[in-house]
Amino acid sequence: MPTYFDQAATTWDDNPVRVALMRDVAEAIFRQVQLASDMELLDYGCGTGLISFFLAPHVAAVTAVDSSEGMLAVLREKIDQTGTRNIRAMRLDLEQDAVPDARFDLIVVNMVMHHVADSERMLRNFHAMLRPAGVLCVSDLDTEPGVFHDSEAAATVHHHGFDRQGFRGMMERSGFHDVRETTAHTIRKPVAESGERDFPVFLMTGRR
Numbered sequence: 001m002p003t004y005f006d007q008a009a010t011t012w013d014d015n016p017v018r019v020a021l022m023r024d025v026a027e028a029i030f031r032q033v034q035l036a037s038d039m040e041l042l043d044y045g046c047g048t049g050l051i052s053f054f055l056a057p058h059v060a061a062v063t064a065v066d067s068s069e070g071m072l073a074v075l076r077e078k079i080d081q082t083g084t085r086n087i088r089a090m091r092l093d094l095e096q097d098a099v100p101d102a103r104f105d106l107i108v109v110n111m112v113m114h115h116v117a118d119s120e121r122m123l124r125n126f127h128a129m130l131r132p133a134g135v136l137c138v139s140d141l142d143t144e145p146g147v148f149h150d151s152e153a154a155a156t157v158h159h160h161g162f163d164r165q166g167f168r169g170m171m172e173r174s175g176f177h178d179v180r181e182t183t184a185h186t187i188r189k190p191v192a193e194s195g196e197r198d199f200p201v202f203l204m205t206g207r208r
């Protein structure tokens, strides 16, 4: 049965709020991480590959993975249409699947962790998939009162954002060091019954 994300995939890139968020997160990653042309990058929960396409020209290869076949179908079409050679799309859901053997220099996870039930287990999986000194970049919402997602998306949400200190603690307990955070972007959007509201998005990085 198609999931919320399968159904949302075909019009995902039409939302300028998402594109602006991706751009600011990718630029924050540029500022925080030294990208290099020999790096292998994992974009976890890649969606339609907004971040993958932005970062791909600056690294050797991007493995873009998602649990939604609908998202991956849109991504594969974009890869074909643009003739992009260094992004490959694969289905992977580390909530269900075993950690694969592949290892990466950089893992980026944009707006995915609030959809994952067991955050710390997922962070340990990312730690296992990084090469020594590899870097994890997680961007997600600061704690919000449960008004960010509309009623359709709400069923997919396990966390109403994260407290940064709490998230830092989870990163450190999962084995990451040199943990840093910054505000990458602030999403301003209308929410039911209270007009417009700001939702800051943090970028937290940690080294294996």
Ligand SMILES: C[S@@+](CC[C@H](N)C(=O)[O-])C[C@H]1O[C@@H](n2cnc3c(N)ncnc32)[C@H](O)[C@@H]1O
Pocket: 005, 018, 022, 044, 045, 046, 047, 048, 049, 050, 051, 065, 066, 067, 068, 071, 092, 093, 094, 095, 109, 110, 111, 112, 115, 116
């Ligand atoms: C809010 S979207 C963000 C998509 C993309 N990272 C971006 O920046 O445009 C969340 C994505 O995470 C994916 N996702 C949710 N849970 C997942 C899981 N357990 N494993 C892999 N992907 C997951 C969804 O299918 C969806 O594509």
